[in-house]
Amino acid sequence: HLRLCLTCGHVGCCDSSPGKHASAHAHAIGHPIVQSMEPGEDWRWCYVDQNFV
DSSP, X not given: OEEEETTTOOEEEOTTSXXXXXXXXXXXXXXXXXXXXXXXXXXXXXXXXXXXX
């Protein structure tokens, strides 16, 4: 599943994927909020607060 960084537009895979590129980007770059890009999903996640926003 793909996640979109709401700060810069980077697209990375979810934490269920081996690479965990979305959370790796958030921690390395400091961009905390991602949005799901999956059809039918409408949520955002903050890596800092570890909560939906």
